[in-house]
Amino acid sequence: MTQTSGTAMVLLTGKSNVEASVDGVLGGYGHVNDQDLKGSEAFLNSLLRDRLLRNRHLVALDCGSGIGRITKNLLIKHFNEIDLLEPVSHFLEAARETLATEIDVATDQHSAANFFCVPLQEFTPEIGRYDVIWVQWCIGHLADDDFVSFFKRAKTGLKPGGFFILKENIAKTGFVLDKEDRSITRSDLYFRQLFNQCGLHLYKVKDQTGLPDELFAVKMYALTVDKPRSTKKTVSKQHINLPGIIK
Numbered sequence: 001m002t003q004t005s006g007t008a009m010v011l012l013t014g015k016s017n018v019e020a021s022v023d024g025v026l027g028g029y030g031h032v033n034d035q036d037l038k039g040s041e042a043f044l045n046s047l048l049r050d051r052l053l054r055n056r057h058l059v060a061l062d063c064g065s066g067i068g069r070i071t072k073n074l075l076i077k078h079f080n081e082i083d084l085l086e087p088v089s090h091f092l093e094a095a096r097e098t099l100a101t102e103i104d105v106a107t108d109q110h111s112a113a114n115f116f117c118v119p120l121q122e123f124t125p126e127i128g129r130y131d132v133i134w135v136q137w138c139i140g141h142l143a144d145d146d147f148v149s150f151f152k153r154a155k156t157g158l159k160p161g162g163f164f165i166l167k168e169n170i171a172k173t174g175f176v177l178d179k180e181d182r183s184i185t186r187s188d189l190y191f192r193q194l195f196n197q198c199g200l201h202l203y204k205v206k207d208q209t210g211l212p213d214e215l216f217a218v219k220m221y222a223l224t225v226d227k228p229r230s231t232k233k234t235v236s237k238q239h240i241n242l243p244g245i246i247k
């Protein structure tokens with residue numbers, strides 16, 4: 001069940017010969033940077049509005065951060081502290097250097113705090129530290145069991161009301177394996193089944209638009225630990241309160 005069309009934006013396995021640049025971490029597709037960040041910012045803003053997180057000290061974790069592209073251009077504007085996790089040391093060092101010199105955006109109130117040089121498989125977050133855990137273009141390096149155990153461990157790292165944002169390439173059906181970089185691209189249905197196994201609830205999902213046609217489709221998922229309140233529930237509650245016949 002694989003698709004033949006759709007080029008994987010290369011998911012890097014940490015080869016030391018990959019240049020520590022936007023083009024390098026995006027597998028030669030550095031030109032999608034602006035469009036990607038635009039889509040991410042709109043999605044994040046809608047979530048921050050919905051979840052009423054605006055007035056608190058906000059902390060994010062940027063998973064598989066590469067050279068800190070997302071932290072530098074997006075997360076640092078919205079979060080007071082950002083931790084970066086990246087297993088490839090020369091990418092993480094590049095991130096550390098860039099973020100240290102980003103004096104325009106990195107202020108006392110907004111800065112990169114911790115740099116973790118480990119893969120997701122070996123990471124357990126501090127309990128209740130994060131409002132948002134951002135996971136973009138790196139989860140394809142985790143097999144299903146590692147995927148599930150990562151999200152189960154990482155749930156404890158979220159504050160009440162916090163959420164995961166997963167932004168990923170999407171296969172049309174089933175999955176696509178890339179033998180060269182040893183990554184898996186999953187379908188939307190496949191992801192949703194994994195979210196269930198992790199005990200996560202899908203709060204919002206949006207397609208990334210405007211990327212080149214030869215690339216896989218990309219979706220953004222917002223996932224919560226608590227079950228989102230549904231309108232249906234409210235309606236059925238109202239029914240319970242309607243006058244009824246006393247038996």
Ligand SMILES: C[S@@+](CC[C@H](N)C(=O)[O-])C[C@H]1O[C@@H](n2cnc3c(N)ncnc32)[C@H](O)[C@@H]1O
Nearest residue numbers: 011025064065066069088119120136137138141
């Ligand atoms: C395509 S790049 C994306 C980087 C960044 N998320 C971005 O969008 O700019 C994939 C990143 O995932 C990292 N990565 C690979 N295996 C990983 C793992 N097991 N855990 C965490 N990150 C991993 C790579 O080193 C690389 O920096």
